[in-house]
Every structure is written in structure tokens, then in C-alpha cells.
Amino acid sequence: MSTILEVKNLTKKFDDNEVLKDVSFELKKGETLAVIGSSGSGKSTLLRCLNHLSPPDSGQILLEGININTPETDINRVRADMGFVFQDFNLFTHLTILENVMFGPLRVRRWSKDKARQIATAEIKTVGMLDKIDSYPAQLSGGQQQRISIARALALKPKLILFDEPTSALDPELTGEVLSVMTDLAHSGMTAIVVTHEMGFARSVADKVIFIDQGLIVEQGPSKTLFSAPQHERTKLFLKNFSGLE
């Protein structure tokens, strides 16, 4: 399978604080990559650097072979190609569910209204929310809102999707419905990077895992290997926190 994303020597500083130090990895089309690590390790920043919500200081981000970390890049085009799912959903509260999901196709891609509606309806169906199509975000539960925000990202027809701790704002009961949508997506061949604390998901659904600590990639590899036979002491220590939970 072809490489869709290649990240080389990415660095990011906030003032004097180096949040990302020389981060490199690559991702093939259709793969799911889980990024794990403790809070403050830099994993969310890594995700936000990829689509320049928080522009990196140096390094290369090659999307299908083209470096997008250059001043000449039209970053808005790149962002439309990388769906982003936030921890706290961030749905547009004044729009209905259908309008929320149509927003990207209609206003960002500038496709026709018919095409936008068709795509939006299909994606809302994918996340199993067709019965709520005319509701407003404030009428939905957190889990439902997150599923819609996944549909909203999918409707842009992105090349990959970035998930920034998509279940961290949800209680355990609602976490399940979101993870199950994400699992279906992974199996359908969507390329995704998932920053998560859900070790069960990282282990069983992700193809690859990156463990990041203090801005450095400590260890990366196939999820089976990384979870069953971690090489570094720091990784072992981190994973120990979760042993017995699965």
C-alpha cells in the first residue's frame, strides 16, 4: 500500500518549552495509527501541527509525497483533506445535524447543494444517526454529538482523519458508541490518526502505535508488538498503568 503521510523531523516549541522534538513517522493508506502517552506528552500538539492548527517550527509533512509545511502551501486545501475530530465536538450550534454535516461539502468544497445533501445523508447514515437529521446539536447526547462530528469530518471526503482524544469528554457508556463508529471506519479502510487514552482501542483496532513522552517518540511499531513486547522501560512503565484493565 502507498504511503499517504510522511512526517520528518517535526519540532514545535511554545516559548522555551520544546513540545515536539524531532518527530518522524509514516503512515500508509488505510492504516489506523494510535498515538498514546501521558497528558502533556505532546500527542495532541503533534496532531494539531499536522494541519497547522498549531504550525510546527520545523520539519516536513509530506501528504501524498508533497511537503505541506512550506509557506507556499494553501493550508486551507490541506485542512479540507485532513478531517479533524475534536475532543469536545465543536458542532455548529445554530445549524441542524444535516446542515452541520453539509457544511463542509457546501461551504468548503463548494459542491452543489444536491451533492452536499446526498453526501451528508450518507455519512450521517454511516454513524447511525439518520433519525436525528433535523435535530440541533444541543438536543443530542455527547456521544451522539461526537458521532455527528465524525460524519462532518467524513463529508469533506478527506484523505485521512485526525482524532484528538475523541472520547475523553464522554462517560464510559457513551464512549462505546463512538469507539464502535471509529472501529467500523478503520475496518472500512479509512486512514486515521487517533490520539487516545483508550488502550483497548489502540491495541485491537490500530495497525500501528506511537508512544510519545516529553515530545519524543519513545517507541513505534505494529500495535500487537508494542503492546505485547514493549522494548523501552518508559513504555513498559506507561503500559503497566493499564494492565488488568482490558
Add this chain to the structure above:
Amino acid sequence: MEIIKILISELPQFAKGTLVAIEVLVGLLFVGIVIGLAIALAEIFGNSLTKFLATTLRKFLWAIPQLVLLFLVFYLPFDLNPMLAAIIALGLCSSAFQSQIFRGAILSVQSGQIEAAKAMGMSRPRTIFYIVIPQMIRLSIGPWTNEFSSELKDTSLAYVVGVVEIMRNAKYIIAYTYGNTAAVYLFVGILYFTLTRIGTYFFYKLEDRLWVPGFEKRS
């Protein structure tokens, strides 16, 4: 009661004056919306220069009494007619207040939604147009209705530069009938009260229509 007969016979004049007052009101509110929104957007989304200019303008307009600005605009060497002078001067004053209504409403739009639009690849101006402004309108109507009724009353200031509105009619009747001053002002007061109630009724209706399910409703 002689004065009641006089007031009745003057009703057509009052009707004309009311229409003039409404023209001034609509004009000044329009000026206030345009400039007020520009100030609010510049103060929130502008660069340091536009921010500085907008804030300075707002503070300036805020600090000058309406009457002073009214005379100032009227006596500028542009030969403005009284109506236009009143609309511009009162509109400028109102823009300072309206800018803060809009500013508060814009800041109540969750920053996460703006970031979500950004992450989808939407430009800043289009985000403001499609995400921020529609929510701002809904959040502004309540406080804006307040400003509306306040400005409706302030149109009465326009008589000082010679606009023939409600107050001017009143002054005219007082001048040619003696001893009825209180009665005339009572009538004028009732007229303003009625206009204000009618106006706010429609804005409350509008607020209801723009209500989004799942949000709190004004009871």
C-alpha cells in the same frame, strides 16, 4: 377641555411627526449597525492597527454627549439637512453602544466552533459570515431591543436642529396655546410609550422565531 380638541385637531401633524421620528430611528439604527458591527469585528478579529483605531473611535463616540455631537455634525461646513445630520450624529453615538452588544454576542460564540471551521479549511472571513454572524444575531436581539427603545426615545433630540418630529409638534402646540404644557407632554409621553411597546413586541417575536431548540428560552 380645550386642549383635547386641539390635540385631536393636531393628530395629522403628530402622525407626520411620528413618521419622521421613525425615519430618523431607522436611519440612525442602520448607521449604528454598520459602524457598530465594523467596530466589533475590528476589535475582535482585527490586527493591532485596526483594533486600535476601532477602540479609539468607540471610546470617542462613547464619551461625547449626543446633543454635542448633534450640534457638531449639524454645524460642520457640509450643509447637511437637519434630518441627515440627526441620523449621522445619533447613529454614530448608537454605534458605540451597538458595537459592545455585538462584541459580547460574538465572544459568546464558542471559540471551538471557529476552530472547527478553521480545521475544515474555511477562511477566516467566511467563518465569520457563516458561523459567527448568524449566532451573533440571535444573541444580540435581546440587548439590541434595549438599544432600539433607547434610540427611539433619543430621536426626540433631533428637534434641536430643526427636525419636525414629535417633540417639535409638541413645542409648536405649547407655543400657541398657553397653560397646557403638562397635558401636551403627557400626550407625547403616551405616544412614545405606545411606539416603544409596538417596536419591542416585534423584536420579541423575532427572538422567538430565531430560537434554536436545546437552548434556554426567554420566558
